[in-house]
Amino acid sequence: MSSNDQTSTPADEPWTEPEGEAEVVDHTGDFGDPVLDEQGEVVETLEVEPTVDVHHDYDLATGPAAPGVPKKDPILVADNISRSFGGIKAVDVEHLEIPRNAITALIGPNGAGKTTLFNLLSGFDQPDTGEWSFNGRSLAGIPAWKAARRGQVRTFQLTKVLQRLTVLESMKLGATGQKGERFLASVFPFLWRSQEKEIEVRALELLKKFKLYDKRADFSAALSGGQRKLLEMARALMTDPEFVLLDEPMAGVNPALVQSLLDHVINLKKEGMTVLFVEHDMHMVRHIADWVVVMAEGRIVAEGPPREVMQDPAVVDAYLGSHLDADIGVITGRYDEEGRRIS
Numbered sequence: 001m002s003s004n005d006q007t008s009t010p011a012d013e014p015w016t017e018p019e020g021e022a023e024v025v026d027h028t029g030d031f032g033d034p035v036l037d038e039q040g041e042v043v044e045t046l047e048v049e050p051t052v053d054v055h056h057d058y059d060l061a062t063g064p065a066a067p068g069v070p071k072k073d074p075i076l077v078a079d080n081i082s083r084s085f086g087g088i089k090a091v092d093v094e095h096l097e098i099p100r101n102a103i104t105a106l107i108g109p110n111g112a113g114k115t116t117l118f119n120l121l122s123g124f125d126q127p128d129t130g131e132w133s134f135n136g137r138s139l140a141g142i143p144a145w146k147a148a149r150r151g152q153v154r155t156f157q158l159t160k161v162l163q164r165l166t167v168l169e170s171m172k173l174g175a176t177g178q179k180g181e182r183f184l185a186s187v188f189p190f191l192w193r194s195q196e197k198e199i200e201v202r203a204l205e206l207l208k209k210f211k212l213y214d215k216r217a218d219f220s221a222a223l224s225g226g227q228r229k230l231l232e233m234a235r236a237l238m239t240d241p242e243f244v245l246l247d248e249p250m251a252g253v254n255p256a257l258v259q260s261l262l263d264h265v266i267n268l269k270k271e272g273m274t275v276l277f278v279e280h281d282m283h284m285v286r287h288i289a290d291w292v293v294v295m296a297e298g299r300i301v302a303e304g305p306p307r308e309v310m311q312d313p314a315v316v317d318a319y320l321g322s323h324l325d326a327d328i329g330v331i332t333g334r335y336d337e338e339g340r341r342i343s
């Protein structure tokens with residue numbers, strides 16, 4: 001995904017994509033993939049399980065699992081979303097509902113349109129066609145900072161600019177666009193001051209929760225990959241959101257921190273939040289997702305509870321189409337939780 005900086009958008013100007021460095025993400029060897037010997041036998045799995053209890057709720061749809069199936073209690077409803085780049089239709093989604101207070105994974109092979117859909121739903125790009133609503137209110141054309149005020153936030157990979165801030169400063173900027181009305185702040189400076197204190201208290205509380213308190217005065221650039229992911233998540237929570245969109249939460253994370261990240265994602269749901277995450281790590285998807293949405297060539301080709309979806313022939317086909325040289329067993333999660341081959 002491209003690097004974005006939510007905080008660089010002044011609250012009174014239309015949103016434009018900030019300049020960031022294009023990032024090439026290598027998903028080979030993602031955490032959770034079994035390590036195979038030359039014959040393709042599993043020699044080691046690096047899998048870590050969450051330490052907190054996971055209560056999955058797979059009964060979220062009103063009918064049999066299928067693309068576009070309505071949910072019992074959707075927090076987000078999208079219709080006819082399309083986005084093309086030149087001749088390529090990157091996203092062409094007829095209908096999608098995201099279930100409330102559940103963890104939904106958005107998966108699919110490289111180039112399937114996940115990032116593009118994620119950017120559209122979070123207000124970081126505008127679709128060519130389509131409508132979508134969050135909590136029954138239209139979000140079409142609403143930029144990300146405004147969506148954050150309504151309770152929908154996404155995580156951002158820390159840009160170079162943010163990395164030059166301290167961990168605490170970066171957290172405080174995560175609150176931008178919350179209540180910090182520039183007009184009010186300029187007319188009533190005391191309002192701003194008391195709010196700034198509140199923001200600092202919240203930032204420090206979250207840093208304690210995410211075990212980054214001791215790092216608060218360090219530059220974000222000095223954090224490890226996993227600690228940055230924790231900071232990205234903590235930062236998104238500054239606005240006390242209802243719906244959190246996570247951008248590849250496990251990418252580049254050291255196994256030592258995977259467990260902590262898994263626990264934090266599960267805790268978001270326990271605290272009443274709804275989570276949508278894009279992820280390539282199928283082990284993480286199986287462990288924590290209640291619902292999985294699978295994209296291929298811009299469309300949703302399957303959705304349903306993790307185990308059901310991973311056995312769906314349409315999903316296997318979608319991955320085979322673009323991963324001819326890869327081990328489909330690993331990609332589709334055809335290994336069991338101990339890393340043994342299931343089929």
Ligand SMILES: Nc1ncnc2c1ncn2[C@@H]1O[C@H](COP(=O)(O)OP(=O)(O)OP(=O)(O)O)[C@@H](O)[C@H]1O
Binds near residue numbers: 108
């Ligand atoms: N800004 C852009 N300009 C031109 N083409 C784009 C742009 N963004 C995405 N695309 C194209 O749209 C399609 C979907 O890309 P997208 O990044 O959404 O897929 P993805 O599922 O997120 O892939 P990955 O798993 O590799 O991140 C691809 O063919 C991609 O090349």
